[in-house]
Amino acid sequence: MISTANRYISILLTSIICLYNLSASAQKKSKVDIKNSDVVQFVRNSDPTLNKFLGNVFIVHGDIKMYCDSAYQYDKTNTLEAFGKVHIINADTVHIYGDYLKYYGNTKYAELRNNVKLKNKSVTVTTQFLDFDMTESVGYYFNGGKIVDADNILTSVVGRYYTKQEMLFFKDSVKAVTTDYTLYSDTLKYNTVSKVAFILGPTKIVGEKETLYSEDGWYNTxxxxxxxxxxxxxxxxxxxIKGDSIYLDRNNELARIFDNVELRDTANNLILKGNFLETFKNNEEALMTDSAVFIQYTEGDSLFLHSDTLKIDKDTAHFERIKAFHHVKFYRTDMQGICDSLVYTMQDSTIRLFNDPVIWAQGNQMVADTIGIETQNEAIRYLHFRGSSFLTAKEDTTFYNQIKGKNMLGHVKDNKLYKLDIKGNGETLYYPEDKGIIMGMNIAKSSNISILIENNKIDKIIFLKKPDGNMHPLFKIDEKMKFLKDFQWLEEYQPKSKEEIFIWKEYIPIRELNASPKKLIKKPIKKGTL
Incomplete structure (x- = not known):
């Protein structure tokens, strides 16, 4: 038994010794081999001892080739120093040049200094300080460097070049120059094959017509x-323009911005908000959807407008205009409105409402086939009502003052309606007062009428042609007499705050209901946020 045990121990020890020898052999480092030089000097009185090779020096270390004017070889440490016209070839594609080299043979690590240049295919790196790991084929510079490829020039304080992966990494004061833009960054990666730059920190891209700032993303140069x-x-x-994500296609002059989007026109005090924006033709055209909001800031008040879609473009005279499509609803403290579509033209500073528009101002409800709001110096000057015009003001819980005509023109001063001109088929129904007491109901018709308004109430009516009308005592008024044809009170559709512009109730004018009694009013609710 003891003999058998000793035999097993002997076999085990032999195996361990063999494994140790194999490991030691694997760890043995290859020597740097000097293949050629014009002069060789062996210096033995120095510490450490060294060999000097002078003139046309050619060095080989595995698959690495090195050339220089002169070299000092240190056998004990397997290192060397090379001087003058240093040229290293690694893996046949990487060429490195410099004035001075210190090379560590055991780790295949090179330190090059002064007038250093690294060339790999179409990429050239220039710097004064470059370290290169031959095993990993990675170059490092740390005191400023420049990289040039076929189309781009990049500079930074710190850089790494992963030649196998064709990837460059830049840090600190990064600058990239192309024919179309200049890029400034804190941290950047660049793939020399795909030509894609990856932004990893604060970055500014400056072009001829635009400047972009971001802290994360990619750019295909x-x-x-x-x-x-x-x-x-x-x-x-x-x-x-701001957003959580921005996609740009410069060649096709296209941009798409996603989520929490804000477009700010500082020249016209305009803001568009939403969750998707698409711009065309170098931002001359823009389309906003998904909770789209248009905001116009003025010194005294601001207009908030929501619709399914907002569009910015230019008219034939190259003036900017803003269009709103479907379920349009807007709020300002002194005016509110709804319609199906709207156009705001910068050329004449006029907002035009189409398809069943309604506006509310100073306690008045105004409807027409189309409505125009004309502004000057950010203040409303005129209200244009065209086709089936109808103004209603609530006198009390029972009575409504009503003005009707084909077309109407409202005159506004200090954001208050002070005069209303009715042109064509004019009708009025109002309740005159004396010391706060309603005296009766006055109904009159005239083709053209001018109405003066004071303190939000009718002060004077001027009939430009002889009117046809009567004054009726209150006790002789029946229910049918109290309303002109097509009267419709629409207070439930009026937004009472800027948040309510996102709540939509379907509205059908009474004249359409009268024309088609079977038509039903549907009231879907549409919500969003500012």
């Missing part, structure tokens, strides 16, 4: 397509 994801802002001559 070859296709000019990019996408950005963090704190992104796009500034142009006309607009500033």
């Amino acid at each position: 070859e296709s000019n397509i990019s996408q950005f994801f963090k704190n992104t802002r796009l500034d142009t001559k006309s607009y500033q």
